[in-house]
Amino acid sequence: xxxxxxxxxxxxxxxxxxxxxxxELSWQDKTYRTVCYILSTLWVAFTMFPLFWxxxxxxxxPVDIMKMPPDFVPQVPLVYTVQLDYTGVSLPEGLTIEQAIxxxxxIATWRVPDWLANIRLGAIRAEAxxxxxxxxxxxxxxxxxxxxxxxxxxxxxxxxxxxxxxLDTALxxxxxxxxxxxxxxxxxxxxANEFTAQVAELFGTQLMTTGNPVAVSARRYWPAxxxxxIGAWRAPARLAPGMTFAGYLSNSLKITLSDILLQWxxxxxxxxxxxxxxxxxxxxxxxxxFLITMMVPGVATLIPMYELVGKLGLHxxxxxxxxxxxxxxxTIYLFKGFFDALPGDIFxxxxxxxxxxxxxxxxxxxxxxxxxFTVIGLLTFLSSWNNFFWPYLVLRSPRxxxxxxxxxxxxxxxxxxxxQYGNAMASAVMASLPTVLVFALFxxxxxxxxxxxxxxx
Amino acid sequence: xxxxxxxxxxxxxxxxxxERIGRTIPGILFLTPAVVAFLLLRYYPLIRxxxxxxxxxxxxxxxxxxxxVQNFVLTIRSEVFRILLxxxxxxxxxxxxxxxxxxxxxSLLLSELRLGHYVYRFLYVxxxxxxxxxxxxxxxxxWHPQAGLANAVMQGLGLPTQLWLSDPQLVKLTLxxxxxxxxxxxxxxxxxxxxxxxxxxxEAAIMxxxxxxxxxxxxxxxxxxxxxxxxxxxSLTGSLLTFDDVWIMTAGGPGYASTTLVMGVYQRAFVxxxxxxxxxxxxxxxxxxxxxxxxxxxxxxxxxx
Numbered sequence: 003x004x005x006x007x008x009x010x011x012x013x014x015x016x017x018x019x020x021x022x023x024x025x026e027l028s029w030q031d032k033t034y035r036t037v038c039y040i041l042s043t044l045w046v047a048f049t050m051f052p053l054f055w056x057x058x059x060x061x062x063x064p065v066d067i068m069k070m071p072p073d074f075v076p077q078v079p080l081v082y083t084v085q086l087d088y089t090g091v092s093l094p095e096g097l098t099i100e101q102a103i104x105x106x107x108x109i110a111t112w113r114v115p116d117w118l119a120n121i122r123l124g125a126i127r128a129e130a131x132x133x134x135x136x137x138x139x140x141x142x143x144x145x146x147x148x149x150x151x152x153x154x155x156x157x158x159x160x161x162x163x164x165x166x167x168x169l170d171t172a173l174x175x176x177x178x179x180x181x182x183x184x185x186x187x188x189x190x191x192x193x194a195n196e197f198t199a200q201v202a203e204l205f206g207t208q209l210m211t212t213g214n215p216v217a218v219s220a221r222r223y224w225p226a227x228x229x230x231x232i233g234a235w236r237a238p239a240r241l242a243p244g245m246t247f248a249g250y251l252s253n254s255l256k257i258t259l260s261d262i263l264l265q266w267x268x269x270x271x272x273x274x275x276x277x278x279x280x281x282x283x284x285x286x287x288x289x290x291x292f293l294i295t296m297m298v299p300g301v302a303t304l305i306p307m308y309e310l311v312g313k314l315g316l317h318x319x320x321x322x323x324x325x326x327x328x329x330x331x332x333t334i335y336l337f338k339g340f341f342d343a344l345p346g347d348i349f350x351x352x353x354x355x356x357x358x359x360x361x362x363x364x365x366x367x368x369x370x371x372x373x374x375f376t377v378i379g380l381l382t383f384l385s386s387w388n389n390f391f392w393p394y395l396v397l398r399s400p401r402x403x404x405x406x407x408x409x410x411x412x413x414x415x416x417x418x419x420x421x422q423y424g425n426a427m428a429s430a431v432m433a434s435l436p437t438v439l440v441f442a443l444f445x446x447x448x449x450x451x452x453x454x455x456x457x458x459x
Numbered sequence: 460x461x462x463x464x465x466x467x468x469x470x471x472x473x474x475x476x477x478e479r480i481g482r483t484i485p486g487i488l489f490l491t492p493a494v495v496a497f498l499l500l501r502y503y504p505l506i507r508x509x510x511x512x513x514x515x516x517x518x519x520x521x522x523x524x525x526x527x528v529q530n531f532v533l534t535i536r537s538e539v540f541r542i543l544l545x546x547x548x549x550x551x552x553x554x555x556x557x558x559x560x561x562x563x564x565x566s567l568l569l570s571e572l573r574l575g576h577y578v579y580r581f582l583y584v585x586x587x588x589x590x591x592x593x594x595x596x597x598x599x600x601x602w603h604p605q606a607g608l609a610n611a612v613m614q615g616l617g618l619p620t621q622l623w624l625s626d627p628q629l630v631k632l633t634l635x636x637x638x639x640x641x642x643x644x645x646x647x648x649x650x651x652x653x654x655x656x657x658x659x660x661x662e663a664a665i666m667x668x669x670x671x672x673x674x675x676x677x678x679x680x681x682x683x684x685x686x687x688x689x690x691x692x693x694s695l696t697g698s699l700l701t702f703d704d705v706w707i708m709t710a711g712g713p714g715y716a717s718t719t720l721v722m723g724v725y726q727r728a729f730v731x732x733x734x735x736x737x738x739x740x741x742x743x744x745x746x747x748x749x750x751x752x753x754x755x756x757x758x759x760x761x762x763x764x
Contacts (some may be wrong), residue, residue, distance in 0.1 A: 032672040038571040045565055046582045049642035053586060055608065056597040067600075071611040270492030279486040288490060295501045297752050301698050301721045302745040305511060305728045305738055306504035328496040360484030388590040391703050395729070406592045410707060413596055423600055430593035441588035445581060452587070453651050456644045457689060 051221025060428045061227045063122040063144070067423050079124025079144065081223035082201055083192060084110045086213030087131045093212065093228040100180065102212040103130045103138045107178055109209050117204055121197050124226025130213060135185035140178030144226060229426035237425050238408065243398035247429060250405040253320060255434070257393070257404065260324045266375060267383045269330045273337030274363050278349055289338065291422040296331045300392075311396060322396040324403075327386065332340040333378050336454060340374040341367065380444055387437060405417040405433040485500055511559045511738035518734055530739035540740065542715050543723045548718065549631050550705070551698035557639020559694065562645030565688060567675055569646065570653045580650065583642040595707045599624070624709050627716035634705055634717060645690065653684040699748050720744055 059067060061076035086106055093102055101219055110128035115121075123144050130138035179186055198218040205215035272292065276285045280441040307326055316322030321353070343369070352362050390406040396401055403411075412426035510522070512530050517523030534540050545615040569579055588595060601608045602623040604640060612618040623633045664674050707709065711718035712727075718726075721744065728737030 028670065031671040035571050038568045041580055042565070042572060045568070045641060046579055049583055049586060049640045051640070052594050052597045052601070053600065055591060056589075056593060059597075059600065068606040070606055071614065072606065072608055102624060186515075186627070203569050216581070268492045268496060271489040275486050275489035279482050286485075288494075289490045291491065292497060295497060297749060298501065298505055299745065299748050301700060301702075301724055302508055303501065303504035304724060304741060305734055306507035308728075308733075309507075310504060326500055329493070329501050329572070333495075334493065359482070359489065364491070384588075388592070390592055390707065406590065409592050409596060413707075414597060414710075423596075426596055427593075427600070430590070430596055434589045434593050437588045437590060438585070441585065445584075448588075449580075449584065449647050452644045453647050456648045457686075457693075 016376060042428050052202065054340065056427055056430060060230050060424070060431050063124065063226070063229070064424045065120060065122045068371075076227065077122060078222045078224055078448060079122050079226035079229070080195075080220040080224070081125040081127055081192070081218050082114070082121075082123065082198065082218060083127045083129060084114065084201065084205070084215065085129045085131060085219075086211060087135075087216045087289065088213045089131065089133050091212060091214065096401055097212070099132075100182065103180065104178075106211040106213050107138065107140040108132070108207075108393050109211055111140055112147065112206060112229070113209055114201055115144065115147050116211050117208055118197065119199060121200075122230065124223035129188075130180075131216070132182070135221075136180050138180040139186055143204060143229065143232075145229040145236070161309065172418065191218040194218070195220050209364060213443050226366075230424040230434065232426040233434065234412075237412070237429075238400065243358070244254050245403070247408070247432060249401070250403055250408045250429075251433065251436075253397075253402055254387055254404040256320055258383055260320075261327050261386040262379045262382045263334050264324070265378055268328055269333040269378075270337050270375070271363065272365060273334045276334070277338050277341035279359060279361075290432045292329075292334050294331075296335075305402035308395060317396060318398050320402060323389070323393050326392065330382075333382070336378055337371075340371060344370060373447070375448045376444065377454070380440065380448050381451045381455055383440060384437065384448070409433070472647060476724075492691060501655055508738050508741055511734055512694040512742045514735050516734035516738070518732060523690060525733070528737070531743070533736060534743055539715065539723065540720075543718050543720050544634070546631065546717060547699060547701055547719045550717070551695065553632050553635035554638060554698065557632075557635045557709060558641070561639060561641035562643065563649055563683070565641045566646045566649035566653060567679060570650060570679065571671065571675070580646070583646050584644070585642075590706065591742045592707060595704055599708055602633055608658075608707070617720050621714050625713055627713050630713065630717045634708055648690065649683055653679055657684050661750070664761075689755075689759075694749070696748055696751045696755070699751070 033233040058074065062073070063077070063079045066073060066077060086103075088099060088103065091102075093099060107128045107130065111126050114126055115123055119416055125139045125141060127139065128327045178414065196221050202215060202218040205211060234246045238247055242249070252362055272288075276289050276292075280288065305439060311317060311322045314322075314325070316325065348366065348370075349362060351364055357366070388406065389404070390410065390443055394407050397407060399407075409426050409429050412422050412429060513525060513527060514526045515526050515530075526577045548677045562721045565583065569576070569583070570581060600606075604610060604620070604622050604763070605623060609623060613620050621629060624630050626633075660678060660682075661674060664678055667675065700721055702725075705717055705719055706722060709717045720740070724737050724740045724744070725742045727740055
């Protein structure tokens with residue numbers, strides 16, 4: 003059963019390159035081949051470059067993403083440690099030492115990143131000391147303050163006193179360990195660098211704390227390399243409480259799987275009827291009825307379709323994306339070409355045996371047509387998964403967004419572009435993993451399908 | 460044997476009718492879902508779109524006022540329509556300049572490779588596996604005027620930095636420059652066409668003493684020209700429908716500098732709420748694509764004969 007018989011355009015053989023490899027090559031041919039290797043290698047490297055750039059950039063700190071000239075290898079972000087000493091400080095009236103430490107920790111962790119928005123900051127740690135013992139510690143990785151960095155704080159909306167009030171809200175989570183009696187184990191603090199002095203300078207000038215700032219130090223913090231991923235994973239919660247990036251992915255997945263199933267079922271059955279059930283005359287009429295719609299571009303039906311989806315009450319629903327994708331003229335064409343090429347005797351003998359058309363289709367045709375079902379499934383997967391415009395038009399509220407809309411929105415936000423680029427690129431990498439995986443697994447079928455669909459009219 | 464014959468002669472007329480019915484009902488059942496879907500989701504919107512274009516469409520209270528061909532007159536006379544038409548074709552022209560020939564050359568080079576052929580081909584096609592929005596975003600980052608790689612390279616070469624996507628003069632070229640990297644489906648199609656060349660032809664050429672570059676130029680290239688032609692016409696038709704990539708990169712900006720025809724429809728309908736005018740634009744685009752498509756089908760039929 004050769005697919006080239008299936009009434010499809012020529013040139014779909016994806017088997018290895020046939021060529022006169024047995025013939026001895028002349029020196030010119032060898033030179034030419036070498037040149038081809040060199041040029042192909044360079045060109046492949048160029049073609050792959052955007053992917054490389056996407057991948058490396060997702061590991062960069064937002065500050066490095068906006069750096070000029072950019073780094074080719076992401077640098078490891080640093081964790082800055084601020085040490086505050088409470089030995090012998092006089093507490094303001096009505097404030098216990100616990101409260102004072104708590105407030106200072108909040109100021110140190112939330113306001114330092116805000117004031118120094120140009121530092122590659124993987125995390126910030128504040129430590130409180132009392133009589134030489136470490137009594138409290140708080141730690142804030144940058145994906146938590148990432149989005150707020152340089153936004154809310156720089157606008158002076160939140161002063162130190164506001165920070166104190168906001169302490170317990172979910173917006174600025176502060177988690178910390180405190181043990182006033184015993185003492186906590188000390189972490190390896192690190193060393194001074196050009197920015198530690200800047201951080202130290204903030205205390206006493208911009209940031210008023212009860213405790214005395216004693217030392218600021220920095221050291222490498224490897225986990226911060228995946229901050230963009232964590233940030234991107236959690237970012238949807240800002241728009242729809244409790245949602246993670248998985249929500250967008252699952253919306254995309256629901257649409258994609260429904261599209262595949264419907265294409266298989268609706269187009270497959272229709273093509274089977276055209277190919278094997280109807281009389282030639284009817285078959286021709288209905289084939290034209292289906293295939294002629296390939297000539298009508300989507301834009302011609304865009305406005306009425308939007309209106310129709312609204313009338314059906316499907317705006318802002320996943321079904322509003324799934325249902326308009328049901329008519330697939332090209333898949334009918336592919337299916338029909340394939341079914342036409344199946345040997346007719348099988349159908350005749352099955353019918354003589356009294357099999358109904360349904361059982362012929364599901365028991366006989368399906369198992370024989372794994373190839374074409376796979377190719378159509380994969381083509382539908384790629385186009386549905388990556389679909390942007392129609393979902394963007396129909397799905398308005400964040401809860402039903404597909405990942406493509408989410409990435410587009412993350413890119414589109416003006417200002418603080420660095421943060422957003424980091425998030426958007428990390429989202430893009432996460433959303434690419436399924437397609438790259440499918441592509442690697444089904445490379446052959448996909449390439450086959452691409453040749454077919456690339457030549458469609 | 461005799462039993463079989465008598466049975467078959469006896470049942471034949473009835474079985475034919477029965478078979479007719481037995482095949483008509485499943486035929487209807489099998490076709491119905493697709494027919495309903497096509498009628499409701501392809502034919503109905505198409506006809507309604509044609510209808511809309513004849514009205515000053517009132518969204519709240521359709522259909523609104525009948526205005527005949529006024530929407531079309533307005534469309535064709537409109538300055539914006541002309542600008543967007545030019546933009547669309549300019550984008551296509553830059554696409555030809557930067558992108559169209561690249562997969563042809565790449566597949567010619569690739570067809571010479573034996574060792575690692577599959578690896579090269581896989582890598583060339585891999586970028587297609589990444590969702591379009593992901594690669595577009597990387598490019599948006601690369602073109603970023605302050606932090607982008609493009610300007611870093613310009614600086615490194617001692618050239619003046621550019622605004623790229625924010626420069627009305629440069630935006631269309633910038634949008635199409637990534638085409639130079641090539642790869643993608645085109646390569647697969649051309650490679651498939653190259654594989655269809657018969658081994659005998661190539662071997663005969665070798666016997667005649669044709670060197671590899673000569674074979675590429677005189678045998679391989681001419682034999683894939685029909686496919687090149689098909690893809691060329693397809694890309695022309697497709698160019699009229701340019702939307703997604705440009706929308707994601709620039710949203711048509713700056714100003715109208717990269718707004719395409721389809722974006723015009725979108726803006727008319729969904730920004731300005733002029734559904735009638737928007738539909739008229741859509742109908743004009745439809746007619747243009749139909750002319751191109753029918754022209755292509757016609758010439759292809761000529762070739763086949």
